[in-house]
Amino acid sequence: MVDFCPDDxxxxxxxxxxxxxxxxxxxxxGMTFDYDYDExxxxxxxxxxxxxKVGAKKWIGLTWPEEFGGLGRSAIERWILQEEFAEYAAxxxxxxGMAVAAGLLRHGTxxxxxxxxxxxxxxxxxxxxxxxxxxxxxxLASLTTRAHLDGDHWVLNGQKTLGTxxxxxxxxxxxxxxxxxAPGHSAISCFLVPLDAPGIQMLPxxxxxxxxxxxxxxxxxxxxxxxxxxxVNKAWNQxxxxxGGEALDPPGPSPDPYRYRIVRMLRKxxxxxxxxxxxGRPLMEDPVVRLxxxxxxxxxxxxxxxxxxxxxNAVTGITVGPRPIAxxxxxxxxxxxxxxxxxxxxxxxxxxxxxxxxxxACLNGELxxxxxxxVSNHAGGTSQLKRMxxxxxxxxxxx
Amino acid sequence: xSIDLNFNxxxxxxxxTAREFFQKHCPIDVVRRAEKADEEYPADLWxxxxxxxxxxxxxxxxxxxxxxxxxxxxxxYGELGRSLAPVPHLECVALAxxxxxELGSETQKAEWLPRIAAGEAILTPxxxxxxxxxxxxxxxxxxxxxxxxxxxxxxxxLVAYAKSADRLVCAARIGTGDGAAGxxxxxxxxxxxxxxxxxxxxxxxxxxxxxxxxxxxxxTSDALGEVGGAWPVLDATVMKAAVLQSAMVVGAxxxxxxxTADYARTRVQFGQPIGRHQAVQYLVxxxxxxxxxxxxxxxxxxxxxxSGRSFLREAALAKACASKAAAAMTFAAHEVxxxxxxxxxxxxxxxxxxxxxxxxxxxxxxxxxxxAMAEGGDDPLPHFQHA
Numbered sequence: 113m114v115d116f117c118p119d120d121x122x123x124x125x126x127x128x129x130x131x132x133x134x135x136x137x138x139x140x141x142g143m144t145f146d147y148d149y150d151e152x153x154x155x156x157x158x159x160x161x162x163x164x165k166v167g168a169k170k171w172i173g174l175t176w177p178e179e180f181g182g183l184g185r186s187a188i189e190r191w192i193l194q195e196e197f198a199e200y201a202a203x204x205x206x207x208x209g210m211a212v213a214a215g216l217l218r219h220g221t222x223x224x225x226x227x228x229x230x231x232x233x234x235x236x237x238x239x240x241x242x243x244x245x246x247x248x249x250x251x252l253a254s255l256t257t258r259a260h261l262d263g264d265h266w267v268l269n270g271q272k273t274l275g276t277x278x279x280x281x282x283x284x285x286x287x288x289x290x291x292x293x294a295p296g297h298s299a300i301s302c303f304l305v306p307l308d309a310p311g312i313q314m315l316p317x318x319x320x321x322x323x324x325x326x327x328x329x330x331x332x333x334x335x336x337x338x339x340x341x342x343x344v345n346k347a348w349n350q351x352x353x354x355x356g357g358e359a360l361d362p363p364g365p366s367p368d369p370y371r372y373r374i375v376r377m378l379r380k381x382x383x384x385x386x387x388x389x390x391x392g393r394p395l396m397e398d399p400v401v402r403l404x405x406x407x408x409x410x411x412x413x414x415x416x417x418x419x420x421x422x423x424x425n426a427v428t429g430i431t432v433g434p435r436p437i438a439x440x441x442x443x444x445x446x447x448x449x450x451x452x453x454x455x456x457x458x459x460x461x462x463x464x465x466x467x468x469x470x471x472x473a474c475l476n477g478e479l480x481x482x483x484x485x486x487v488s489n490h491a492g493g494t495s496q497l498k499r500m501x502x503x504x505x506x507x508x509x510x511x
Numbered sequence: 512x513s514i515d516l517n518f519n520x521x522x523x524x525x526x527x528t529a530r531e532f533f534q535k536h537c538p539i540d541v542v543r544r545a546e547k548a549d550e551e552y553p554a555d556l557w558x559x560x561x562x563x564x565x566x567x568x569x570x571x572x573x574x575x576x577x578x579x580x581x582x583x584x585x586x587x588y589g590e591l592g593r594s595l596a597p598v599p600h601l602e603c604v605a606l607a608x609x610x611x612x613e614l615g616s617e618t619q620k621a622e623w624l625p626r627i628a629a630g631e632a633i634l635t636p637x638x639x640x641x642x643x644x645x646x647x648x649x650x651x652x653x654x655x656x657x658x659x660x661x662x663x664x665x666x667x668x669l670v671a672y673a674k675s676a677d678r679l680v681c682a683a684r685i686g687t688g689d690g691a692a693g694x695x696x697x698x699x700x701x702x703x704x705x706x707x708x709x710x711x712x713x714x715x716x717x718x719x720x721x722x723x724x725x726x727x728x729x730x731t732s733d734a735l736g737e738v739g740g741a742w743p744v745l746d747a748t749v750m751k752a753a754v755l756q757s758a759m760v761v762g763a764x765x766x767x768x769x770x771t772a773d774y775a776r777t778r779v780q781f782g783q784p785i786g787r788h789q790a791v792q793y794l795v796x797x798x799x800x801x802x803x804x805x806x807x808x809x810x811x812x813x814x815x816x817x818s819g820r821s822f823l824r825e826a827a828l829a830k831a832c833a834s835k836a837a838a839a840m841t842f843a844a845h846e847v848x849x850x851x852x853x854x855x856x857x858x859x860x861x862x863x864x865x866x867x868x869x870x871x872x873x874x875x876x877x878x879x880x881x882x883a884m885a886e887g888g889d890d891p892l893p894h895f896q897h898a
Contacts, residue, residue: 113517114518114813114814115514116814118514188513382892406831406883406891410831414804418803418807421803428515428517496789502796503795507768507796509776509787
């Protein structure tokens with residue numbers, strides 16, 4: 113039955129109220145810190161302190177079993193929590209930890225879950241990603257970092273790059289080749305790696321939007337056997353990529369504060385257009401500006417409805433067409449829309465949008481920063497890659 | 512159940528029944544023949560739809576209808592889009608008939624609704640004027656009280672099926688001004704003295720007419736709803752129909768996507784299927800993306816209508832998106848098909864030429880985008896969609 117209302121019972125409405133009350137107490141006015149695009153100590157401290165408070169309520173692992181630090185709550189409660197966090201301008205939770213948690217919940221051993229999930233759930237332990245390599249970006253399955261068994265230990269060698277905020281993490285999820293003879297994704301395994309292990313070195317990369325990513329070097333890093341997550345050689349399909357990102361948000365897709373920045377930025381630009389007068393009238397009343405804003409509104413609203421579609425697909429198991437269509441389609445659309453959105457916002461605000469801060473900056477310089485961040489729409493796979501997957505796996509075009 | 516984008520059992524039944532019905536009774540050669548036929552719509556197809564109850568699908572049962580909900584109707588419209596069925600359902604049932612059901616007196620409802628439902632009467636709206644405006648300011652055809660009659664003077668354009676119609680549901684203005692106040696609706700016999708029709712064929716051979724009113728006397732009893740106060744219901748009915756028109760774009764988009772993906776898989780150039788080229792893959796995925804955006808926005812608008820929520824903003828967004836998709840999907844399909852798609856023998860053109868009508872019908876993109884902004888007032892982007 114067609115329904116776009118997530119909280120249709122008094123219990124769920126009360127749950128939304130509880131989440132909102134928490135945010136109003138802990139985060140009045142939201143938080144502008146984005147870990148991908150910020151690197152100041154005070155920001156990081158406030159950010160991590162906030163997430164430890166969320167963790168203390170056991171809301172990070174809301175849907176996980178209680179023994180792993182969760183509350184065993186429903187998917188729709190997770191949706192409502194996420195929607196409130198997103199609308200409230202809460203900062204996004206470190207995404208890699210949630211991806212690792214999803215992998216652990218599906219494919220981890222009981223001991224691995226007990227070991228790692230409580231730390232993620234409490235907000236105490238941060239995870240970095242060890243996926244991309246200098247020679248393996250879109251074609252991730254060509255990665256050359258390798259691991260081999262030496263007695264009862266795995267020995268890890270290679271180089272990872274573009275690890276967002278990995279320097280703030282204690283652990284890293286690393287993909288490595290475990291059969292040098294086997295091609296492509298058929299010989300890739302996933303390892304849970306403590307970043308204080310001997311043989312690991314990290315060098316910073318500074319991105320265009322003030323964030324830090326990292327190169328990580330593994331030189332004969334010895335890992336105990338239980339560092340392997342899931343089956344050997346099966347990481348591709350088990351952990352993340354085979355699922356097209358669906359596993360990022362167990363138990364099903366929900367609004368994420370990361371993408372919701374697009375909603376918040378549009379609200380800010382609309383406020384600016386109401387408050388700013390050009391030639392004696394608010395910018396909002398300029399028909400050209402209104403049309404530009406309306407086209408942004410349409411795209412943002414389309415993205416919001418896609419969250420509902422993703423959730424409906426995941427929870428009801430019914431999709432329009434083959435499954436890879438929706439996931440890759442949503443990603444392709446968002447990835448192409450986002451930089452155009454940021455560009456149009458800059459055009460609407462005008463030449464002063466480029467000023468970085470101080471009394472002459474527009475929107476406190478937030479749009480200028482946001483524009484630089486929109487150049488990172490490749491993260492998680494380029495739009496070209498999503499289009500290719502949509503065309504071949506989704507629509508059956510030849511590879 | 513909360514958050515579910517799937518039709519319920521009844522809507523699935525309507526969807527499946529309609530798909531089978533149109534596959535059997537409206538294959539593509541029926542669409543082609545209708546373009547050349549003298550009759551404005553295939554009478555047997557219309558009768559078949561009447562037999563299934565679809566001509567009174569949302570009318571109250573007391574007037575020969577099925578009493579179905581808006582989403583039930585929406586489910587039917589995806590199939591009307593897929594099949595390109597050349598029938599006046601949008602005009603006669605979703606617009607004119609619904610206006611009679613919403614605004615009509617007992618006498619008017621009893622006179623027209625059972626006959627529409629039975630396929631025995633055609634009513635069609637006469638809304639647009641030469642200015643091409645969609646708002647109340649577009650209604651300038653004058654209605655002047657003259658004893659027991661109103662005298663209508665003015666011109667209506669893009670009036671579909673006017674020659675077949677038993678009555679036009681004509682929007683007219685009483686008094687001066689250009690706002691909502693003063694907009695009235697009248698049931699007008701297109702054969703009445705003073706009414707003249709000029710056929711204005713469009714690129715899809717739609718039976719469109721210019722209708723010229725010269726001192727047309729309409730009895731006061733043929734006013735539909737409150738004289739001077741019809742705009743809010745007319746507007747809401749048109750916006751609901753715009754969501755149905757969007758559903759047709761969604762349905763037709765599925766066919767255009769399948770047709771284009773099939774062609775890209777099978778057409779061989781440079782020794783391989785053209786669909787292996789990423790330039791072609793981008794065009795095919797463009798169709799899928801436009802179709803998806805329209806589907807989600809239209810379904811959300813339909814759900815808001817169904818559940819009694821405010822819907823004008825969401826309906827405007829859906830139709831804005833559908834108008835763009837109608838053009839963008841057929842553009843991309845032609846880019847992939849190239850020469851063969853330009854030929855009349857190939858079916859793609861049937862979709863392309865109708866898409867052009869659908870693009871502007873009941874609100875073009877520019878109008879709908881502005882409408883969405885205006886309906887949002889000070890908050891064009893409300894925080895929660897389920898409020």
